[in-house]
Structures are given as C-alpha cells and as structure tokens.
Amino acid sequence: MDHGKRVAILSPVAWRTPPRQYGAWETVAGNVAEGLVARGWDVTLFASADSITSARLHAVIERGYEEDRSVDPKVAEYLHIPEVFEHAAEFDIIHSHYDFMALAYSRLVKTPVLTTIHGFSSPQILPVYRKYRDSYFVSISNSDRLAGLNYVATVYNGIDLSLYPFNARGGEDLIFLGRIHPDKGVHLAIDVARRSGRKLVIAGLVQDKAYFEEQIKPHLDGRKISFIGPVDVAGKNELFARAYALLHLNTIPERFGLVLAEANAAGVPVIAMDLGSCREVIADGVTGFLARDAVEAAMRLDMVPRIDRAACRRRVRECFSMETMVEHYERAYATVLESEAKKVV
C-alpha cells in the first residue's frame, strides 16, 4: 500500500463525528478516518466543527443539524459538501459517506470520488446513482447493491472489538437489540420467545410508537417478556452476558446489521432472518442460524448449544473488525487509483 496518499473523508453533518449516540454513517466515516491515520495516511476529515478525530479536521458547520435545530439541514448540506470538492486538488482520493448528494459534484473535479452507499433511502434517489454509475462505489454488504453501478468492493462495517469482551458461557435468556420498528421484527422475537418458553429482554429506542403500543406493549409482563429501553455499550454487554441467543428477525432486507456482529463479538450466537445481508454477517451453523420465519427460528433455538462461542468472536475479528474494514478500504482506494492511472494512459 502507498501510505503517502492524501485522502479526504466526507462525513455527513447530521451528527458529530463520531456521534454521541446515534449516527451510523458518521460512525463509519470517523472509524475509517481513525484507522487510516493509524496506518500512515494523510487524512482530512470533513465533518462538523465539534467532531473529534486524529485526522486533520475541515469544518464549516459548527454542529450537526440533528443536534442543533438552529442549523438548517439544506443550508448545512450546501455549505459542507462543496468544501471537499473546492479543495479536491489537495487530495488523491475523496471518500464520500454523503449519499447521492456528493455525487452531483463529482464530475466537476479531477480527483476520483469513492462513495460508500450506506443504504438506498428510497427508490426515488436511484436516478442520481444511475446517472453517476461510472463513479466508484462501495457496498456495505453484497446484498445491498444496485445493479449497474461501478462497485469496486463490498466493505463490511467494522466494530471495535475491545468494546465487546468475549463471554465464554452466556446465559439462558433471549435478547432483542435494535430500533423498535416493524422492520426489525420485534413482534416475531416475542413469538419465538413464546414458542420456546424462554425469557426475552427487548432493548432499543422506540422508533415506531404505534407499533410499540399495539404489538409490543401488550406482551410485556416484566417477567417472561420485558422491555428496558435504549442501552449504551455497557448495557449491551450486560445483555450479552445473560444471553442464550440474540434474535434478529428483520422483516425487510437488512443492509448490514451491526448488532449481529456485536453479539457475535461477545460470543453470543444469533438467530437471524435470512433477508438481505444477514447471511453475510452470520455464517449459518457456525456463528448462529438463519431462519425463514418465526417457526423456523424457534426450531433453531435448540441447536444453539452446537455453536462454538469462540468461533463467533473469531469470525467477527476476521471479517467485521475496524482493522479489517480499514484494510479493505485501503484495497478499495488502491483499486480506484489504479483505475484512474489507466484512464490517464
């Protein structure tokens, strides 16, 4: 690898980088910046002014627009994104985490732009991706791809394994961790718990209030099925320590599924719906099981003791660690730079 290269990381400015709590895109942008600095790259992070980074920080927006309502999101976007392009000549590569909006500037500069697509928020944005399909893209799972785009790699999001200590034994409870939203299948986790007779602890932010009131709350008895609200890393580890398995029965294709990797890192086997990226994050029969519905998920629970908890952590270290993510981004950059070099010739 050429470690003398200059890279610009364009983070969103919805939240601080890294975010205080939520903000998955800013988290990844911040982690990539940190990892590249550690590996000797010359890194400039374009993010909100209150961001914390080992990279050089370039900021024109004081605070994330989700954290400071006096900041107009559209104005912030139109001040923040052009900055990296106006400084394009100072970089060998621009790595954008700013959705389709940054693409609109990409043909106006000579510096190649690599965009990590953290998810397609709506079918309406696809025409922008299609217009700029010859740019360079990274998908965060093989399943979350739009046909026709010039993908140079899939780079899985990486977690900091030191945050999730390995637990060799675990416990007897089922756990659910994630947003309380029908997409995440919390109601299916409850169904599985009922079928198995095991306790279920549900943790997460209520995103869909009606769903929570109608489909979750009536089942909460504080004994078999309980809800503890959002949890931080310490809270997650407490749950992992008592977990027999994590239930992740998503009802729409998962884009990546960070919590699956976090659970595996702590040694917790995962029962996940076979939708979207779950079969990439979970090795079926090795770090958990894939299921097609709640009935199948309940059946797989009996097979959980066959899972080697140490193998779960090992696989996360290999595939979903920050170090692996950064290495894979380095390779993606190399691919982009080689491709650009050929263009010039």
Add this chain to the structure above:
Amino acid sequence: MDHGKRVAILSPVAWRTPPRQYGAWETVAGNVAEGLVARGWDVTLFASADSITSARLHAVIERGYEEDRSVDPKVAEYLHIPEVFEHAAEFDIIHSHYDFMALAYSRLVKTPVLTTIHGFSSPQILPVYRKYRDSYFVSISNSDRLAGLNYVATVYNGIDLSLYPFNARGGEDLIFLGRIHPDKGVHLAIDVARRSGRKLVIAGLVQDKAYFEEQIKPHLDGRKISFIGPVDVAGKNELFARAYALLHLNTIPERFGLVLAEANAAGVPVIAMDLGSCREVIADGVTGFLARDAVEAAMRLDMVPRIDRAACRRRVRECFSMETMVEHYERAYATVLESEAKKVV
C-alpha cells in the same frame, strides 16, 4: 454588445418554464431566454422537459416537482443543477435563477456564474450567499440587497406590455390584486376602501386561509367589498378597465412587485406602501403615490386624478418592459465578461 456569446440560463424546475400559472422565477428565466434569442444570443435553457422556449432546451427532469408529485424535489434539484455545470465549458456565462443552491457548484467551473437573487427566502440561507459573495449577482430591486455581495446590477423584472392594453379612462373602483396573505395587506386595502367610500374588488389566490376567514371574509358584502378569487390576464385587464386605482399596501418590504407594473402598464395609478421596492416601481406623484399607512393611503386617493395615465404606461415601457430587462441583462453579462477578462490578465 457581443451577440455571438453562448449563455446558459438555469431555470428552477418547480414549474414548467414558462409556468402555466404560478412560478415567478421560471417566468423571468423564460422571458430572459426568449429576449436573448431574439437579440441573437446562443441560448441554452436548463429547465423541465415540458418547457416551451425558442432557446435550445436542456432537460433531465420531465415535469416540475410542484406539478408532478411523483418527482422528488431534492432528487430533481440534484439531477438538474449539476447538468449546467457539467456542461459549463460550452458556455461563456451561466445565468442562474436557482437561488443559493447553484452557487455551491460555481467555484468548480471556469465559466462565470451570474445569479439573479429573486428573494432571500430566510435569514438561514445568507451564509451561503456570504461564502460566495465574490461571485456575480443581480438584485431585482435596489432595496432587496444583501450587503457585501458582488452585485453587478439591479435588473427589474420585465412584463410583456402587449398583455396589458392601455386604458385611458379607467373606472371608479379600487382594486386589489395579489396573494391573499397578511404580507400583502389586503386588510389595509379594505380599511382604505371603507374610509374612501369607494367599492373594492379583491382578486387573488387565498394563500393564508385563516387570514382570509378571519380578516377578509367578514367584510365581504358583495356590494362595497367583493372577492372574485384568482384571475388570469384577461381577468386582470377587466379589473384594470374598471379601476380608479390599485391598492398595494404591503406590510413587509416588497422584493419587486410585478402587479404594480402591470397596473401602471394598463394606465392604472397605484397607491403603494412605502416599503421595499415600491418606491422603485412607483414614481411617487407620477405613476401613483406612496403611503406610510392606511390613513395616508386613503388621503392620497383624492390626488389620483392628478396622475397622467399615459405617463404610467410610458414609465413601464421604459423601466419594466421585457425589452428593457433583457437589455439590462445584456449589460450585466458584459460587465461580468469584462471583469473575467481582467482576471485572466
């Protein structure tokens, strides 16, 4: 003037250019394009695909997002605006009517960008204008300016005088024409009508429903004070033919005030509030009168017969015709191109 120059006109894509009904920015963009074509310029209009123009049309958005709800405004914006910049090398000048958003691309191309600021929609957008203050700007009135921007001219919006035939005599009624909104002072027009004993006919689109219900509707008696809803050009001319004077008692600074010029074009004197651009559009004592409040406006009504109706039309022809607007834009372009030429040296 150098008429061999290539100009790109960037119209918004909220509405078709020219709009079927509403859409002041698209109207001006379309008129400028038509006028420049007539004067021998090589004009490319960037607008929605259903636009009608004598210029070359460059379109990637099928229909205006205000007319076709299947079009996402943000996606349309991010597809439409970059087009003109990606083709910048084909133009000697880019004339943007697309608010602050187009400025974000302006430093990434060599072609100079002239932005007509049709109004500052909120104080929150000012930081973008301030960042790009060294670009080139046109204000639509001397009053609607932001200090510190590199203004090259004020160019008043021009109207097509053939649409508003001159009426030498007029009538006895007061008329109000405009959006039914507190900013437009419809309630003050009613107050003035009451004080004068004259009939008042109110025409326009109800934009603020609560305002209409609470402050306008209770005064409508179908005899002295009447409301006829929105009117087209023919409807405007019917009103002008019966008008003693147009009342325009805006409560916030007017940015330009097209209807004042339209009334004057038909020979109708205007009583306008002395706020914003009104004192630029109306020559006090010549084409109407300025007032500081409703009481003063009512007093000025007695002086209306002193106004020479032919002088009203004459002044519109000189100052607010499409021909004058296009000529003034040609001069503004010349100023920009001369300034650019100096930079190169």
